[in-house]
Amino acid sequence: MAVIRDVMPAFELFQPATIDDALNLLDKHGSEAWVMAGGLDSFDWLKDRIKRPSVVVDLSQIKELTGVKEWNGGIEIGAMTTLTDVVRNPIVKEKFSILATGAESAASPQIRNQGTIGGNVSQDTRCWYYRSGWKCYRAGGNTCFADTPTAINREHAIMGASRCVAVNPSDSAPALIALDAKMVIRNKSGERVVDAENYFIGPALDIRRMTVLLPGDLLVAIRIPSTWAGAKFYFEKVRDRPVWDFPLVNIAAAMKVNGDNIESIRMAVNGVAAHPVRLTAVEASLVGKPRNAASADAAGQLAIQGAEPLRHNGYKVPLLRNLVKRAIRGVEEAKWA
Amino acid sequence: MTDTKVTRRNAIKGVIAAGAVSSAGYLFRTNTVMGQSSAPGSVERLITLEVNGTTRRVDVMKQETLAMTLRYKLGLTGTKLGCDRAECGACTVLIDDVPHYSCSVLTHTARGKKIQTVEGLASADGKLHPVQQGVVEEQGFQCAFCMSGFLMATVGFLKTNPNPTRQEMAHGVSGNLCRCQDYDKILTALMRGAELSRSA
Numbered sequence: 001m002a003v004i005r006d007v008m009p010a011f012e013l014f015q016p017a018t019i020d021d022a023l024n025l026l027d028k029h030g031s032e033a034w035v036m037a038g039g040l041d042s043f044d045w046l047k048d049r050i051k052r053p054s055v056v057v058d059l060s061q062i063k064e065l066t067g068v069k070e071w072n073g074g075i076e077i078g079a080m081t082t083l084t085d086v087v088r089n090p091i092v093k094e095k096f097s098i099l100a101t102g103a104e105s106a107a108s109p110q111i112r113n114q115g116t117i118g119g120n121v122s123q124d125t126r127c128w129y130y131r132s133g134w135k136c137y138r139a140g141g142n143t144c145f146a147d148t149p150t151a152i153n154r155e156h157a158i159m160g161a162s163r164c165v166a167v168n169p170s171d172s173a174p175a176l177i178a179l180d181a182k183m184v185i186r187n188k189s190g191e192r193v194v195d196a197e198n199y200f201i202g203p204a205l206d207i208r209r210m211t212v213l214l215p216g217d218l219l220v221a222i223r224i225p226s227t228w229a230g231a232k233f234y235f236e237k238v239r240d241r242p243v244w245d246f247p248l249v250n251i252a253a254a255m256k257v258n259g260d261n262i263e264s265i266r267m268a269v270n271g272v273a274a275h276p277v278r279l280t281a282v283e284a285s286l287v288g289k290p291r292n293a294a295s296a297d298a299a300g301q302l303a304i305q306g307a308e309p310l311r312h313n314g315y316k317v318p319l320l321r322n323l324v325k326r327a328i329r330g331v332e333e334a335k336w337a
Numbered sequence: 338m339t340d341t342k343v344t345r346r347n348a349i350k351g352v353i354a355a356g357a358v359s360s361a362g363y364l365f366r367t368n369t370v371m372g373q374s375s376a377p378g379s380v381e382r383l384i385t386l387e388v389n390g391t392t393r394r395v396d397v398m399k400q401e402t403l404a405m406t407l408r409y410k411l412g413l414t415g416t417k418l419g420c421d422r423a424e425c426g427a428c429t430v431l432i433d434d435v436p437h438y439s440c441s442v443l444t445h446t447a448r449g450k451k452i453q454t455v456e457g458l459a460s461a462d463g464k465l466h467p468v469q470q471g472v473v474e475e476q477g478f479q480c481a482f483c484m485s486g487f488l489m490a491t492v493g494f495l496k497t498n499p500n501p502t503r504q505e506m507a508h509g510v511s512g513n514l515c516r517c518q519d520y521d522k523i524l525t526a527l528m529r530g531a532e533l534s535r536s537a
Contacts, residue, residue: 043422
């Protein structure tokens with residue numbers, strides 16, 4: 001890590017100006033093509049020479065992929081819109097502030113100025129064994145180096161593991177799931193729309209991928225329906241340093257209340273599994289319940305059902321439980337226990 | 338008679354001239370090579386950059402980062418390479434007034450954009466930028482390897498928030514590390530710079 005080795009190995013670079021040109025290039029080069037958005041994830045792979053694509057398709061020149069526009073009462077965010085532009089967008093701030101809070105908590109100012117919302121949700125895991133080029137399951141091998149008795153796995157998964165115990169590092173993903181966002185994916189043969197919670201996949205489904213994107217696919221936009229506009233939001237990210245670091249655990253919740261009672265709620269966490277986890281059982285248990293300590297405690301307990309920590313990440317279990325409690329009751333009322 | 342005679346000297350001259358032509362070939366390459374148009378989105382090696390208000394023609398590799406081009410092709414060594422991994426901020430430059438880690442930008446992406454490095458902060462007559470002046474007045478840095486990155490991050494941040502609180506300034510430059518851990522003095526200097534910028 002962090003060794004300067006002069007320049008990256010050579011690759012053929014394409015900077016198409018339109019989505020159609022990009023799709024043609026992806027179609028032509030198939031699995032040889034590396035899709036690059038902001039580049040913050042890509043450059044680590046390329047500089048470390050762990051991944052050696054022969055063709056890089058840089059999306060930075062495609063103007064139709066940037067910007068936030070109104071859509072059906074909600075908004076449509078171009079996949080190449082930078083996190084900074086998402087955070088500063090007045091509609092996002094006013095109606096979907098949880099996304100602004102989530103995006104603002106990612107990385108550092110310079111990275112947010114360049115990193116895109118599409119890249120943030122499509123980035124690869126940060127498991128250091130995998131990123132360092134160890135031939136693990138995810139890299140096509142037959143071992144998980146993070147799940148051995150001596151492994152350093154403080155930041156790895158406590159649930160949803162299947163051979164691989166890596167986690168999804170995105171901060172905007174749980175916010176998008178809480179907002180019931182739709183991912184618009186395009187390839188040469190057409191367009192499909194996938195719910196945000198189904199956009200991410202775990203190792204049981206495909207151990208080589210983090211999302212449903214296949215070679216030739218391009219995430220072009222993210223649509224946020226008006227359903228949760230102006231709801232009660234809660235976002236919290238726990239990490240070691242307040243800048244740069246990926247979440248140890250983060251949580252996003254959107255809630256509608258009727259007096260003291262919870263009318264409806266959506267809640268998602270990240271940093272606990274290979275994909276962001278929507279806590280559907282917790283949501284179901286809370287509907288119609290009063291927003292009090294008893295409901296929050298029960299919800300916290302429910303959230304950690306089935307958690308299987310590794311040697312060094314047991315702390316994530318109470319952390320997840322308490323974040324769920326805080327999301328329901330607010331920071332002040334939740335007791336750390 | 339001597340004009341047409343093949344001498345060793347003339348033969349060498351000829352070889353040199355031919356070499357110059359073939360190696361300069363890429364200078365005149367356009368999107369159509371030998372009548373064939375290249376694929377949409379393919380990029381040229383020789384590109385034009387606008388750096389510190391000056392137009393610079395430069396030959397860059399496809400995989401070259403802006404930090405490499407600035408330092409080793411254009412000689413602008415004020416931009417430092419710390420980690421080369423978007424994790425320290427020493428290489429921060431402004432692209433269209435927005436702070437970026439130049440180690441993590443392909444030079445080709447910066448075509449047609451306004452690039453500003455620390456060398457472009459002072460005016461032509463040598464008068465320091467107000468933020469630089471603030472650093473001089475408050476003696477903000479110890480070893481100062483991180484300084485040019487901090488200066489560029491601050492100048493970019495002040496364009497979006499010209500009157501920040503100390504807290505806001507700290508957040509604005511939170512993408513820059515100082516291994517001397519001199520943050521308190523750095524912040525004091527940058528806040529002085531912000532003050533000078535407002536009165537400039």
